[in-house]
Amino acid sequence: METINGTKTNNDAAPRTTNWAVWAGGLALGGMLFTNALLFHKSSRLEDELSRLRSATNAELGIIRESSTQSAENARKSIEDLASQLTETQTAAQKAAASAAQQSRVNADRAARRAEELVSSLAEQSKARHTETIEALGVIKQATDANAAKVGEVASEVGGVRTEVATTKSALDATIADLKSVRGDLGVQSGLIATNAKELAALRELGERNYHEFAITRQAGPAKVGGIVLTLKKADVKRNKFSFEVIADDKRVEKKDKTINEPVQFYVNGSRTPYEIVVNSVSKDKIAGYLATPKIMTARR
CATH class of the missing domain: 1.20.5 (Single alpha-helices involved in coiled-coils or other helix-helix interfaces)
Known part of the structure; x- marks a missing residue:
């Protein structure tokens, strides 16, 4: 040191x-x-x-x-x-x-x-x-x-x-x-009777019945008129008489020696009023007239 x-x-x-x-x-x-x-x-x-x-x-x-x-x-x-x-x-x-x-x-x-x-x-x-x-x-x-x-x-x-x-x-x-009402062949009072075409037209105008005109001959045989059948059997010109046969409802009725404008009466089923045939003319083997039938069919009692 x-x-x-x-x-x-x-x-x-x-x-x-x-x-x-x-x-x-x-x-x-x-x-x-x-x-x-x-x-x-x-x-x-x-x-x-x-x-x-x-x-x-x-x-x-x-x-x-x-x-x-x-x-x-x-x-x-x-x-x-x-x-x-x-x-x-x-x-x-x-x-x-x-x-x-x-x-x-x-x-x-x-x-x-x-x-x-x-x-x-x-x-x-x-x-x-x-x-x-x-x-x-x-x-x-x-x-x-x-x-x-x-x-x-x-x-x-x-x-x-x-x-x-x-x-x-x-x-x-x-x-x-002028029309007349007479008693028919069955004793029933008929309606008015027409003797010619003029009177028949008047009846049609009245309208009380149905009218069917006819003209039948013996040679022609049966003829249908308004639902029935007519057959002329005889025509007597001198005496204005005739005979014919009616067939209605399958029944046959003969009318003999009837005169012109005479109501020929017969009944059919369903009618209380009789049918009437009026012949206005008779000639050789021929007759002409009309069939009158009721407007309303009423059965007889």
Whole structure:
């Protein structure tokens, strides 16, 4: 130990301190180098990782760009297709509108011409009908005048007919008043007896009985008259007598030696009033007269 300027120094301690410092510095430097090596290693790994990430990112970006480009291309094509379709649709719509407008104008012109034709036709028809109406009115007037004249004539004729009817009724009344009612061959009071065609017509006008005229001959045999059958057996002109056979309801009755205008009576089923045969004329082998039957058939009790 030395004393310098009154200060004691330790020469042995200085080398130890220096060595420690060297070691410490070496250690620090080693630590720094190790740390730097680690940092370098980590930095290298980070750069590799970043490079890998950058490559992957670039690849994904390329894929995205390619996909985006393809999508954009597809979208562009779709847009172009839509635009083309829209253009075609617009063109077709314009053509259709133009065609519709043209057709509408054609239809309007056609309708206008048709309307003019109809108006002209209706006017002609109206004029023709007016003429026909005037002519028909003239015909009707002429017919009315003619009818009025005929009505006057008919009125005159009706007056004449009324006069004739009154005259005929008077004559009929007079004829009926002349008719007689006699007792028949069965003892039954007969109705009015007609001796000729005029009186028979008067009886028909009265309408009290049904009348069937006949004219039969002996040579002709049985003759059907009003639902019965007559057969002439004998005709005596000098004495105005006759004989005949009657068949009614399948029953046969013979009437002998009867005279003209004598009611020859017989009954049939369903009648309370007898049938009557009146002979108005007798000639050789021939008689003529009528059969009178009831209007209403009522059975005898």
